[in-house]
Amino acid sequence: MNQQGMHFEKLRIASFDFTCCEGCQLQLANRESSLAAFFGLLDVRAFREISSEKHDDYDIAFVEGSISRSDEIERLQAIRKQAKVLVAFGTCACFGGVNSLKNRYPIEACIAEVYDGQQVESLPVRKISDIVKVDLSIPGCPVAKEEVERIVVSLATGSLAALPKYPVCVECKERLNTCMFDLGEICLGPITRAGCDAVCTTGKTPCLGCRGPADDINFPAFLELVRERGLSLRDLKEKLGFYHAFEAYPYQ
């Protein structure tokens, strides 16, 4: 096809979901004004949520959700075999996401609490890269459609698809928001990867780090900031653990 004078093949994509809310896939159907142009770049081979058509000849697989059952592992491995590019799509896929909060308790206790002891299969929650190789990660709870559009265009034109290296703080300052720390709240904006346009802090709620750590963060300095301000360390722990995205920066 020809788009703005450039020739390229439509991307043969498929979208799959595992343990999640399907909110990231839903973003693919959002930004309605650019929807026709967006799907114009794509040859959708399988996308159960919006189409009954199903073909296994896709090149790019968008995989949403974390993994918490053995049949999911099998499905994911089959997708990995087919896909030339496997995209971990959204925070659950990239980091385990909120589902990981379940891992604080033994599986038997979880099942007993919700299913009155009936036999239900469930495994501790894992992120996609714990099971198969991931080629590209697009974090966010939910993913930001503008960023997805940018990355899809990069894939279609064969250019480099990259996420911002800097933290949410930069975008937040650009939007001239009052700092959440100055409002007395712990905010993960200083250590979280940008790309969301600081949507939470612009709504005056603290960043909970859904996009995971930015490149080269200074975690000890961040901890020092929280201590200096005399903010609750229990609150810090709850926020760092919310999306399971700061596993590499343990805080006790």
Add this chain to the structure above:
Amino acid sequence: MKRDCSIDIRHLTRVEGHGNIRITVREGKLVEARWAVVETPRFFEVMVKGMSAERVPFLTSRICGICSISHALASIRALERAMQVTPPPAAEAVRLLAMHGETLQSHALHLFFLALPDFAGTPGILPLLESHPELVRAGLHLKELGNEISTVTAGRCTHPVSLVLGGLSKAPDRKHLQQLLDIIGERKSALEVACDFFASLDIPQFERETEFISLHNGSTYPFIGGELVSTDGVRRSENDYLLMTNEYLTEFSTSKFTRCSRESSAAGALARFNNNSAFLHPEAKKAAEKLGLRKVSHNPFMNNIARLAECVHILHDAEALIGKLLDMDLLEIRTRFTPKAGSATGAVEAPRGILYHHMETDEEGRVSKADCIIPTTQNNANIHNDLQALALQSLEEGKTDREIEKLAEMLVRSYDPCISCSVH
């Protein structure tokens, strides 16, 4: 004519989540018709334990990617009632507007992306972009408007940002509210296109007497809180939600089933309409009349029509609400409170029906126990029973396997099941 028929649909498409349909007929007799949810369970009731009350709506909104605002508000309502917090009137108005945005987005998604292809005979919406451009544009315009309303009121359409305990963390921008008013004015024509199209469709003729459960407040079409009522005459207060649901487990489904006065009951747009049609906006009443929807309708396929009538209501009510907000100063938006121990239920009408969150907190305001009962959970048993009746009726009418399969898929879709929600 005695015949065999075997329908086995694994992972039904154009629904949210994973569910299977199985219908087996041997020598003209129905052996089995079953709706089974096979989605991976997520354990939100465990995940929320020990979490500070203020953070809870940010977690529970993640139960669903389509109705995250409903989940956030159900948790907020439960926790506010548990801790006796009264949000300011401006915050209540903004919350209702956020619900309107979500319901419009969800209904437009269902009607145009999920249901329309069945009536048009295409696998999905994408081929319709070329064959029915005006109709698809109308659907996209309505869906976009829903998302815009949610974004202006809640900071983001999926997984809201500014809906917090006590009210709002940030008031909507007046300029954005004014813009919404302009867009609503423009988009009423999209609603007309949608109504004309759906009025021209042959809705499958199928009825099974059903108990319909919804909220009811006696003065407005219900969205947030109120009495729990059923078309069989049951009335309960919000905190007595367990008497409406009576959850039980089946061995073939990871989502629970529920029942009230009968073997099953239904929640959703049709249930809301059947219990509350008197409170619809006059324009929505007119649309319902034109579309052949009258209470009490026992045809589950009329859920689609009830959704469309609700879209009409929402556009007009949103217009009035925004007018009201523009007359307010929007300075008092958040009630400060001290967390404490308590327990209460928050019920809201999510797009797919009545949604209950029950929360218990300790002295620090941390959740010690939570229970969430989702609309799809309340519809599963009814879908299952409808499938059996539909299979029997279709056999009597001499329908082919392919026709039965299509009708069965359409029946399940008419409930717009939100399966990942139902195995929260």
